[in-house]
Amino acid sequence: MFEVPSLSDLNIAATLPVMSLVLGTCILLLADLFVPQERKQLTAWLAVAGLGVSLALSLLSLGDVTRFGDGDEAFAGMFVADTFTDAVNVIALVTALLGVMVAYNYLERTGTQRGEYYVLLLFTTAGVMFMGAAGDLVVVFVALELLSIPLYILSGFRRPQEASEESAMKYFLLGAFASGFLVYGIALIYGATGTTGLHDIWIAVDDIVAGDATSQYLLLIGAGLMLVGLGFKVAAVPFHMWTPDVYQGAPTSVVAYMSVAAKVGGFAALLRVLAAGMPHFVLDAGAPAAWQDTVWLVAVLTMLLGNLVAIVQNDLKRLLAYSSIAHAGYVLLAVAAAGSAGLADESAQAVVIYMMAYAFTNVGAFSVVIAVEKDDASNTGVTSMRGLARSQPWLAAAMALFMLSLTGIPLTAGFVGKWFVFKAAISADLFFAVVVGAVTSLISAYYYLRIVWYMYFEEGDGEAVIPWPLAAAISIAAVGTLFLGVMPYLLTDMAREITLAFGG
Amino acid sequence: MVPLWMYLVVAAALFSTGLYGVLARRNAIAILMSIELMLNAVNINLVAFWRYQKPGDVSGQVFAAFVFVVAAAEAAVGLALIIAIYRRRQSVIAEDMNLMKW
Amino acid sequence: MLSDYAPAAALLILAVGMSFVILFMSRLLGPYRPTARKLAPYESGMQPYGPAIRRIPVKFYRVAVLFILFDIEIIFFLPWAVIFRDLGVYGLVVMGMFFFILAVGFLYEWKVGGLEWE
Numbered sequence: 001m002f003e004v005p006s007l008s009d010l011n012i013a014a015t016l017p018v019m020s021l022v023l024g025t026c027i028l029l030l031a032d033l034f035v036p037q038e039r040k041q042l043t044a045w046l047a048v049a050g051l052g053v054s055l056a057l058s059l060l061s062l063g064d065v066t067r068f069g070d071g072d073e074a075f076a077g078m079f080v081a082d083t084f085t086d087a088v089n090v091i092a093l094v095t096a097l098l099g100v101m102v103a104y105n106y107l108e109r110t111g112t113q114r115g116e117y118y119v120l121l122l123f124t125t126a127g128v129m130f131m132g133a134a135g136d137l138v139v140v141f142v143a144l145e146l147l148s149i150p151l152y153i154l155s156g157f158r159r160p161q162e163a164s165e166e167s168a169m170k171y172f173l174l175g176a177f178a179s180g181f182l183v184y185g186i187a188l189i190y191g192a193t194g195t196t197g198l199h200d201i202w203i204a205v206d207d208i209v210a211g212d213a214t215s216q217y218l219l220l221i222g223a224g225l226m227l228v229g230l231g232f233k234v235a236a237v238p239f240h241m242w243t244p245d246v247y248q249g250a251p252t253s254v255v256a257y258m259s260v261a262a263k264v265g266g267f268a269a270l271l272r273v274l275a276a277g278m279p280h281f282v283l284d285a286g287a288p289a290a291w292q293d294t295v296w297l298v299a300v301l302t303m304l305l306g307n308l309v310a311i312v313q314n315d316l317k318r319l320l321a322y323s324s325i326a327h328a329g330y331v332l333l334a335v336a337a338a339g340s341a342g343l344a345d346e347s348a349q350a351v352v353i354y355m356m357a358y359a360f361t362n363v364g365a366f367s368v369v370i371a372v373e374k375d376d377a378s379n380t381g382v383t384s385m386r387g388l389a390r391s392q393p394w395l396a397a398a399m400a401l402f403m404l405s406l407t408g409i410p411l412t413a414g415f416v417g418k419w420f421v422f423k424a425a426i427s428a429d430l431f432f433a434v435v436v437g438a439v440t441s442l443i444s445a446y447y448y449l450r451i452v453w454y455m456y457f458e459e460g461d462g463e464a465v466i467p468w469p470l471a472a473a474i475s476i477a478a479v480g481t482l483f484l485g486v487m488p489y490l491l492t493d494m495a496r497e498i499t500l501a502f503g504g
Numbered sequence: 505m506v507p508l509w510m511y512l513v514v515a516a517a518l519f520s521t522g523l524y525g526v527l528a529r530r531n532a533i534a535i536l537m538s539i540e541l542m543l544n545a546v547n548i549n550l551v552a553f554w555r556y557q558k559p560g561d562v563s564g565q566v567f568a569a570f571v572f573v574v575a576a577a578e579a580a581v582g583l584a585l586i587i588a589i590y591r592r593r594q595s596v597i598a599e600d601m602n603l604m605k606w
Numbered sequence: 607m608l609s610d611y612a613p614a615a616a617l618l619i620l621a622v623g624m625s626f627v628i629l630f631m632s633r634l635l636g637p638y639r640p641t642a643r644k645l646a647p648y649e650s651g652m653q654p655y656g657p658a659i660r661r662i663p664v665k666f667y668r669v670a671v672l673f674i675l676f677d678i679e680i681i682f683f684l685p686w687a688v689i690f691r692d693l694g695v696y697g698l699v700v701m702g703m704f705f706f707i708l709a710v711g712f713l714y715e716w717k718v719g720g721l722e723w724e
Contacts, residue, residue: 005696026710033717138567145574149581156585165589172582173535173598177526179578180542183571184519187549190564191512194557569681576678580671587664 005076014069014081017058017089018129024050025122032115040113044104047118048097051125055093062086062494072501073135077197080135080272082501087352088132088268091359092261096125098363099257101473102370106253109375109465112158120150121257128261132268135501137186137196140269144182144233147265148175151258155250161377167249174232174242182229188222198277199502205280219281223291226273227298234266234328237302244313247321252373252380255317256366259324260359267331267351275338275348276503288428292339296425296433299336302329307440310447316369316380319447320362323406326444327358333437334421337428344503346427349495350420356491357405357413357484364477365402371395371464371474379463385451386460395464396455398478403448405481408441413484416491511552519545532586532596536579543575665723672720679708 012019028050032043060066062083072082099121107113127147134140152175156168190196192215193204208215232239247255274291283290306326313319331354338347371392372384389396405412418441425434454460466474484491518541525538547568554564590596643649686693686701693700715721 004693007696007699010696010699022707026707029710029714030717033714138563138570141567142570142574145578149577152581152585156588159588162592165585165592168585169532169589169598172578172585173526173532173539176536176539176578176582177542179574180519180522180539180546183543183546184549186567187546187553190550190567191553191557194553195561196563196567573678573681576674580675583667583671587667591664 009076011069011071011074011081014067014072014074015079015133016068017054017061017086018126018133020057021050021054021093021122021129022126024053025119025126028115028122029119032119035115037113040107040115041104043115043118044100047100047122050122051093051097051100055090055097058086058089058093062090064497075135077199078136078139079130079133080198080276080501081133083498084268084271084348084352084500085129085133087356087495087498088264089129091264091352091355092125092128092132094356095257095260095264095359095363096121098359098367098473098477099253099261101469101476102256102363102367103253104469105465105467106251106370106470110158110251110377111375112251114157117154117157120154124150124154124258124261128265128268131265132272134269134272135198137189137198137201137273140273141179141183141186143265144179144229144269147262148179148233151175151254151262154254154258155246157254158251158377163249163377164251167246170242171246171250178229178232178239180229181225181232185222185225185227185229188218188225190222192216192218192222198272201277202280202502205278209280209282216283219278220290223274223278223281224294227270227291227294230266230270230273231298234263234270234331235325236298236328236332237305237325240302240305240325240328243325244318244321247324248315248317248380252317252366252370252377255320256363256370259320259366260355260362263324263328263331264355264359267335267355270335271338271344271348271351271500274335275344276500279338279341279344279503288341289339292336292428295332295339296336296430299329299332300433300436302326302332303437303440304329307444307447310444313447314382316382316384316451317366319382319451320365320369323444323448324362326440327362327406329440330354330418330421330437331358333425333430333433336430336433337424340428343424343428345499347424348500349492349498350417350424352498353420353491353495354417357417357481360477360480360484361402361405361412361414364398364474364481365406367470367474367477368395368399368402371466371470372462382451382454383460385454385462386458387462388455388460388464389462391462392464392466395466395474396462398474399455400452401478401481403452405485407445407448411482411485413481413488416484416488420492420495508552508556511548515545515548515552517545518542518548530597532589532598533583535598536582536586540575540579543571547571668720672715676708676712 028043028046031046035042061068069081072080074081100118103117107117124147127143130139130143131147134143152168152172155171156165158164186196189201192208193201195201195204205219208219228239235243247259279289281290282288303326306322306329310319310322310326313322331351334347334350334354338344369380373380388399401412405414408414408418422434422437522538522541522545525541526535529535529538550564550568550571554562586596682704683701686697690697
């Protein structure tokens with residue numbers, strides 16, 4: 001027979017931040033049924049409360065005030081609760097809080113105020129958190145689906161509108177297609193290593209490298225297929241085709257949230273699988289990991305295509321979609337760096353810093369789009385920014401800040417993120433990719449600053465609706481962007497503590 | 505006994521059939537069915553690897569169970585989306601969804 | 607090894623053979639007076655006319671999907687049911703978590719009216 005695990009092996013306390021969110025979401029799902037239709041704001045407040053509790057617990061854990069549970073494994077190794085988990089939790093929860101705030105009035109004025117919106121948003125957040133904590137390929141898969149399925153529904157949330165339904169459909173079909181690749185990859189990795197636990201894979205890889213070629217091929221193909229599946233989630237070229245359509249058609253409040261959350265989850269899982277699971281997967285002794293070349297090549301393609309195609313976009317949501325593709329490329333650069341020996345932790349830190357900066361900046365940028373968008377989802381063209389500086393000076397200033405941060409100008413959060421990503425990539429000797437990154441950043445200045453130009457130097461009515469929760473979200477995002485840019489050490493000192501529980 | 509590679513070839517063929525279906529079919533429901541084929545190919549792989557590599561450790565079988573539970577959840581959401589679209593447009597052809605350019 | 611299946615094979619042959627014998631016996635010995643009504647697919651039922659593919663109410667879809675979802679979730683109970691005595695409190699706690707989430711889903715489905723036909 002087998003050995004029956006004991007309750008202390010479960011170590012549930014270590015999963016407290018995400019478990020409290022799951023429990024809170026379940027309660028919210030039932031509580032929402034008793035909230036009358038005209039008072040759905042109450043559901044939003046309850047969602048904020050649930051997210052707040054979880055965020056407080058994550059911050060306590062990240063700030064080393066208390067570590068929950070003992071050791072960094074829970075559920076017999078399925079769940080990893082290290083500092084990287086805490087960092088992913090914080091980013092996911094901050095994004096979700098901003099996501100609830102921007103949705104608060106947007107749903108109301110577009111006539112889609114339903115309590116399920118917040119419930120689905122919270123479930124997605126739990127999915128992101130589980131992906132960051134994955135200690136087993138089963139968890140990677142189930143968490144990916146927990147992240148994706150609510151997002152499919154949220155994309156189609158603006159139901160009578162055809163564009164929203166269509167974007168949900170495209171997202172669903174391509175998303176399910178990609179998860180097929182992901183599980184096929186997992187099956188091959190399982191075949192090569194005989195286990196689905198990432199810690200066991202980490203150990204098994206050493207034998208495979210020394211052993212026969214068949215297992216090496218299986219592992220190589222498996223890792224490649226997983227890269228396809230996760231690359232789809234983070235919108236990396238050539239798996240990016242869905243991004244502009246989905247971002248354009250889905251409700252803007254959903255896009256603001258998912259453009260960040262899906263990426264955080266995807267990159268967290270990529271790091272867990274590649275950097276923690278198979279950093280020792282080298283084909284020639286002394287070389288970097290076998291997957292490094294592929295990842296940086298994908299990163300280069302992603303940066304090039306995202307930035308170049310964004311130039312010709314005339315719809316703000318499509319433009320920001322291509323910009324989000326481009327940013328996926330920069331983060332992939334940090335993931336690629338993890339393939340060099342001893343750089344796993346440094347690249348995990350770079351990813352965390354970049355995603356934190358990106359969370360504030362990108363949610364902020366989409367919030368401004370929400371402010372100018374009309375109730376029938378029109379007026380999201382680049383020209384809708386005309387004259388905004390005159391009619392809404394603060395909104396225009398915030399948008400300008402977000403655009404500068406997305407470009408990566410110093411004294412904004414975006415610069416700090418890019419700095420650490422490039423630094424990690426240089427440590428890994430990925431010079432060509434870094435040069436491409438720097439050049440494409442320059443190119444990106446053109447289309448980001450074009451928006452600033454429209455706001456400040458062209459005439460227009462510059463209409464915008466800014467209810468207070470949206471104003472609060474934009475303010476938080478702007479303060480966060482500026483704060484991380486001017487005083488980056490507040491974040492980077494904390495990030496320096498971030499390590500993966502194993503790997504490297 | 506049937507060697508492992510035969511199972512892998514069957515699974516790979518099934519996966520490729522599904523892949524072809526996703527790329528070539530125009531009907532959204534047929535695409536969804538093709539995706540289910542791909543997931544079932546994965547299940548064959550998982551169970552074959554479990555049987556031949558590590559019959560003592562059931563993680564391959566457990567994973568197969570997870571795959572089809574998740575596939576059912578995905579199909580439920582996907583079919584609901586397809587029905588919602590069909591009721592408005594009387595069409596489930598993927599190419600008809602061209603409100604936004606691909 | 608293969609001879610273990612001999613009784614099953616014998617039964618198979620017997621069953622197939624028996625059904626053929628009965629079919630032919632009734633045809634040979636019984637009276638046979640066919641009429642149009644007797645030859646209809648459903649002898650005293652409705653005439654199966656019209657196109658085979660018709661739109662059916664979406665309510666059926668809803669019931670079917672809700673059934674499939676909860677039906678498939680049951681698979682996680684099966685391994686637990688086999689060895690739940692050995693797993694003891696540990697198994698109870700873990701399955702309790704799973705059951706809690708399932709119950710929340712069921713309560714939501716119930717309250718939101720997913721189980722009502724009209």
